Amino acid sequence: MWLWFHRLASPPSFYRFAGILAPWLLAIGLTAIAAGFYGGLVLAPADYQQGDAFRIIYVHVPAAWLSLLGYSAMAVAAFVALVWRIKLAEAVVVASAPAGASFTALALATGMLWGKPMWGAYWVWDARLTSELVLLFLYLGVVALNSAFSDPRAGARACALLALVGAVNVPIVHYSVVWWNSLHQGATVFKPGGPSISPGMLWPLLTAAFGFTMFYAAVVLRRMQNELLIRERNSLWVRELVPVVAA
Amino acid sequence: MNPGFWAMGGYAVYVWPAYALGLAVLAWNWLVPEAHRRALLRRLDEDHEETRGIGT
Amino acid sequence: MTRRQRRTAAVVVLVAGVAAATALAVTAFRKNMMYFYTPSDLAARDVPVSAVMDLGGLVEPGTLKHGTGLAIRxxxxxxxxxxxxxxxxxxxxxxxxxxxxxxxxxxxxxxxFVASRILAKHDSSYMPPNVARQVKAAELQGRKDCAAFKTLGDKAMTAARDAP
Structure with a gap:
C-alpha cells in the first residue's frame, strides 16, 4: 500500500496517472452535469413559491458547494505541503486556486441573478454573501501570491500558508446563516431532519453537484500536470515524455 | 421546445444568463489548462531540440 | 523534536491562533454584524430607534392592508x-x-416602522404546487416559522422566546 502510494506520488508516475484519469473524470462529470441540467430545466416541476426562477439552484448550489469543497481540499493539501514538503501537495494548492476562484465567482453571480427577482436585490451585505465574497478574495489571493514568486517552490509554500490560514472562513461561510440573521435562507439539503426539497427537484441537484465535483477533479489534475511540467522541465522524465507527446 | 419553456415563467432574463455563465465557467476551466498544456509541451520540445543539437 | 515535528507544531499553533482570534472577534462583534434586527430587539430597546436600520420578520397573516396606489401597512x-x-x-x-x-x-x-425598501426572505423548502396544495392549505397559510429571525436580546429573553 505505502509502496504503491510512494510510487504514485512521484511526479512522472503521477503525470501519467493523471493523464489517464482526467479525461474519464471529465466525461463522467459532463454527462452528470448534462443530466442534472436537463432534469432541472425540463423534468423538475416549478416551485410553489418561486416558480421557474428556482431553477437557478441547479447552477448556483453545485458552484457554491464546490467553492467550499475546493477550498477544504486546498487547505488539507496546504497542510501536507507545509509539514511534509510533498511536491504533489504543493501542486494541488497551486492548481486548486484558479479553478476554485472561478466556481466561487459563479456561485456569487448566479446568486445575484437569483436574488434580484426573488428577494428584490442583487446584493445585500449579509453574513452569507459577505463571507462567500471573502472566500473569493482568499482564492484570488492565492493566485496572485503564486504569480508573485519566481521560484515555484517558495511561491507554493507562501500560497499554502495563506490557504491554510484562510480555512477559518470555510465554517463561517457554512454556518453564517445559523449564527447571524441573513437574507440568504438556511440549508436545504444538509440539515437536521433531512432535505426540505421534493424528490423530483432533489435528484437533478445531486446529479449536477456530483458532475461539477468530477469535472473539478479533472480540471485540478490537468492543472497539476501543467505545474509538474513547468517545475520539472529539465528532468529526465519530461525529456523522455515530450517528443512522444508532441510528435 | 415550446415557447413556454424558453420564457421560464417570466424569469427567462435571470435563468438563462445563470446557465450561460455556468457553461462559460465550465468551458474556461477545461479549455485554458488544456491550451496551456499544449503550449508547454510544444515549448519544451523546442527547448529540448536545441539542447540536443548542442550536445551532438 | 525532529524538523518535521517542529513544522507541524508551528503550523498547528498558527491555525489554532487564527481560529481563536476569529472566534473571539465574531463573538464580540456578533451584534454589529447582524444583517437585520427583529421586532423583539426593538421592543427590548436594544437598538437605537431613530437611526435607519434593517428590520426582519414575518408578515403577520391577516394584517396586510392596501392604501392608495402602492401604499401598504x-x-x-x-x-x-x-x-x-x-x-x-x-x-x-x-x-x-x-x-x-x-x-x-x-x-x-x-x-x-416606515420602510423605504422591502426585500423578501424565502425559506429553504422547495416543492411543486400540487404537493404544496396537498400539504394542508391551512397549515401553509397559518404556518409561522420564526427560526430564521434571531433576537439579540439578553439571555432571559432568548430563553423565554425559545420556550415552548
Whole structure:
C-alpha cells in the first residue's frame, strides 16, 4: 500500500496517472452535469413559491458547494505541503486556486441573478454573501501570491500558508446563516431532519453537484500536470515524455 | 421546445444568463489548462531540440 | 523534536491562533454584524430607534392592508413581538402574507416602522404546487416559522422566546 502510494506520488508516475484519469473524470462529470441540467430545466416541476426562477439552484448550489469543497481540499493539501514538503501537495494548492476562484465567482453571480427577482436585490451585505465574497478574495489571493514568486517552490509554500490560514472562513461561510440573521435562507439539503426539497427537484441537484465535483477533479489534475511540467522541465522524465507527446 | 419553456415563467432574463455563465465557467476551466498544456509541451520540445543539437 | 515535528507544531499553533482570534472577534462583534434586527430587539430597546436600520420578520397573516396606489401597512412579527410597518413602493415577487421580509427604514414618532425598501426572505423548502396544495392549505397559510429571525436580546429573553 505505502509502496504503491510512494510510487504514485512521484511526479512522472503521477503525470501519467493523471493523464489517464482526467479525461474519464471529465466525461463522467459532463454527462452528470448534462443530466442534472436537463432534469432541472425540463423534468423538475416549478416551485410553489418561486416558480421557474428556482431553477437557478441547479447552477448556483453545485458552484457554491464546490467553492467550499475546493477550498477544504486546498487547505488539507496546504497542510501536507507545509509539514511534509510533498511536491504533489504543493501542486494541488497551486492548481486548486484558479479553478476554485472561478466556481466561487459563479456561485456569487448566479446568486445575484437569483436574488434580484426573488428577494428584490442583487446584493445585500449579509453574513452569507459577505463571507462567500471573502472566500473569493482568499482564492484570488492565492493566485496572485503564486504569480508573485519566481521560484515555484517558495511561491507554493507562501500560497499554502495563506490557504491554510484562510480555512477559518470555510465554517463561517457554512454556518453564517445559523449564527447571524441573513437574507440568504438556511440549508436545504444538509440539515437536521433531512432535505426540505421534493424528490423530483432533489435528484437533478445531486446529479449536477456530483458532475461539477468530477469535472473539478479533472480540471485540478490537468492543472497539476501543467505545474509538474513547468517545475520539472529539465528532468529526465519530461525529456523522455515530450517528443512522444508532441510528435 | 415550446415557447413556454424558453420564457421560464417570466424569469427567462435571470435563468438563462445563470446557465450561460455556468457553461462559460465550465468551458474556461477545461479549455485554458488544456491550451496551456499544449503550449508547454510544444515549448519544451523546442527547448529540448536545441539542447540536443548542442550536445551532438 | 525532529524538523518535521517542529513544522507541524508551528503550523498547528498558527491555525489554532487564527481560529481563536476569529472566534473571539465574531463573538464580540456578533451584534454589529447582524444583517437585520427583529421586532423583539426593538421592543427590548436594544437598538437605537431613530437611526435607519434593517428590520426582519414575518408578515403577520391577516394584517396586510392596501392604501392608495402602492401604499401598504402590515404587522411584522418574530413570533414574540409585533411591529407595524408602512411602505409605499415596489414589492418583490415573493412578498405575501406569512412571508419573511426584511425592511429598511426608521421608526417614526408614533411607533410605526416606515420602510423605504422591502426585500423578501424565502425559506429553504422547495416543492411543486400540487404537493404544496396537498400539504394542508391551512397549515401553509397559518404556518409561522420564526427560526430564521434571531433576537439579540439578553439571555432571559432568548430563553423565554425559545420556550415552548
Amino acid at each position: 402590515f404587522m411584522m412579527t418574530d413570533c414574540h413581538h409585533q411591529m407595524p410597518v408602512a411602505y409605499d413602493g415596489v414589492l418583490p415577487d415573493l412578498f405575501r402574507e406569512g412571508q419573511g421580509v426584511v425592511a429598511t427604514g426608521h421608526l417614526n414618532a408614533d411607533g410605526t
